[in-house]
Amino acid sequence: MEGVEHRMVFVNGINMHVAEKGHGPVVLLLHGFPELWYSWRHQIISLADHGYRAVAPDLRGYGDTDAPPSFEDYTAFHIVGDLVALIESLGQDQVFVVGHDWGAMMAWYLCLIRPDIVKAMVSLSVPYFRRNPSMKFVEGFRVFCGDDYYICRFQEPGEMEEEFAQVDTPKLMTKFLTIREPDLLMLPKNTWMAGMPKVSVTLPTWLTEEDINYYASKFEKKGFTGGLNYYRAVDLNWELIAAWTNAKVQVPAKFITGDLDLVYHMPGMKDYIHSPEGLKKDVPLLEEIVIMEDVAHFINQEKGDEISKHIYNFIKKF
Numbered sequence: 564m565e566g567v568e569h570r571m572v573f574v575n576g577i578n579m580h581v582a583e584k585g586h587g588p589v590v591l592l593l594h595g596f597p598e599l600w601y602s603w604r605h606q607i608i609s610l611a612d613h614g615y616r617a618v619a620p621d622l623r624g625y626g627d628t629d630a631p632p633s634f635e636d637y638t639a640f641h642i643v644g645d646l647v648a649l650i651e652s653l654g655q656d657q658v659f660v661v662g663h664d665w666g667a668m669m670a671w672y673l674c675l676i677r678p679d680i681v682k683a684m685v686s687l688s689v690p691y692f693r694r695n696p697s698m699k700f701v702e703g704f705r706v707f708c709g710d711d712y713y714i715c716r717f718q719e720p721g722e723m724e725e726e727f728a729q730v731d732t733p734k735l736m737t738k739f740l741t742i743r744e745p746d747l748l749m750l751p752k753n754t755w756m757a758g759m760p761k762v763s764v765t766l767p768t769w770l771t772e773e774d775i776n777y778y779a780s781k782f783e784k785k786g787f788t789g790g791l792n793y794y795r796a797v798d799l800n801w802e803l804i805a806a807w808t809n810a811k812v813q814v815p816a817k818f819i820t821g822d823l824d825l826v827y828h829m830p831g832m833k834d835y836i837h838s839p840e841g842l843k844k845d846v847p848l849l850e851e852i853v854i855m856e857d858v859a860h861f862i863n864q865e866k867g868d869e870i871s872k873h874i875y876n877f878i879k880k881f
Contacts, residue, residue: 564604566611571627574648575641580627581649583618585611588682589655590878591646592619595664595688596790597739598861599626601777602663605867606874613875615659620649622666624789626781632788634720634795639672640803642793646673650680659878663687663863664826665793672800674814675807683815683881685874687862688826690818690835690842694808700797707830713748717794726753727787732779737764740775743859745828769865812846817877819870821858851877 567584582600590610592603600619610617621628623645624637631637646669650658659682662670667689674681675691695703704714717723727735741764742748749755766772818836820827827833835841836852843849853873855866863870 564607567607572649572652574652575644577623577629577631577645579623579629579645579649580621581618582607582620583616584608585614585616587614587616588878589616589618589650589653589658590874591650591658591660592617593646593660593662593666593670594619594622594625595662595666596793597736597778597782597787598664599778599781601774602861602864604864606661606863606871609868609871609875613879615875615878618649618653618658620645622669624785624792626785630785630789634792635799637789637792637796638803639669639676639796639800642669643673643676647677647680656680657682659881660684661687661874662689664689664860665790668692671812672804674812674816675804675810678812678814681814683817683878685817685819685877687870688820688824688860690820690832691812691845693835693841693845694801694804696805696808699801708747709749711749711751713750714794714797716750716752717791720788720795723750723791724787726755732783733775736775736778736782737766737770740770740778740861740864741767742825743823745823745825745859747828748825767865769867774864811844813848814846815848815850815881816846817851817853817873818842818849819853819855819862819873821855821860821862821865823857823859824862825860827854 567582569582572579572581584607594602600621603619607617624630657680660670667686670684671691674684704712
């Protein structure tokens with residue numbers, strides 16, 4: 564990570580840690596759960612080499628950025644507010660945005676609420692979610708996936724934190740980052756940890772002990788509450804974005820996912836992504852959908868070079 568600069572920026576009432584490299588048009592890189600700015604290590608170097616200024620923050624609740632304790636401080640409005648303030652602090656009127664997992668969801672919200680400041684966006688793993696006015700998000704997941712589904716299990720403040728605390732943090736991070744089963748991620752209460760590896764796991768070629776230890780060091784210090792609070796705020800988001808029901812995302816976009824991604828295998832997700840009446844209808848300026856074979860959820864790390872090329876080949880057109 565030679566040449567990557569780190570600094571703190573005061574945005575929207577919180578202190579945010581930002582890693583950046585390069586000069587030129589800004590590309591804002593937004594990570595997901597349970598990740599950090601570090602998830603973009605490959606893209607930061609590649610984008611800087613191609614003449615862009617790559618900016619990767621630790622989002623609210625993560626790493627060296629402030630982590631308000633209440634989930635009510637993690638709504639889409641809060642996160643979008645953080646991003647708008649960050650963009651202004653960079654002296655930019657418009658930026659490119661790339662998001663993965665929760666970072667992708669917040670990138671979609673940014674494009675929905677403030678399309679004027681986004682030149683184009685690339686979404687990894689998580690497509691835009693159309694709001695169902697008759698059913699809140701968590702209720703929908705309970706109906707279609709069950710109470711043990713991970714999003715449902717993450718809802719109760721403090722509960723998953725206690726379970727996570729029973730596991731060695733590096734082992735927990737390894738478990739999360741190497742998930743390749745595209746089935747519904749179920750976490751039965753007090754029993755799911757029995758599936759934790761009893762012996763050391765052979766890491767994939769794209770993930771090193773150094774990577775695992777960096778993540779673990781930050782989550783051991785910060786804890787997981789900030790990241791879990793994004794899940795706990797999903798129904799608040801459902802209420803807050805009511806005014807945007809059936810609104811279109813009017814920003815040029817590209818969507819990339821792996822065929823082993825657990826989000827891609829959520830009930831109804833494939834049909835929504837590929838149907839002309841689904842994602843393409845909600846994002847009229849969607850230019851491309853890419854499904855990468857034999858690739859799981861943490862796509863920007865597993866396929867660092869390929870994802871960097873996808874991002875560059877898309878944004879260079881604007």
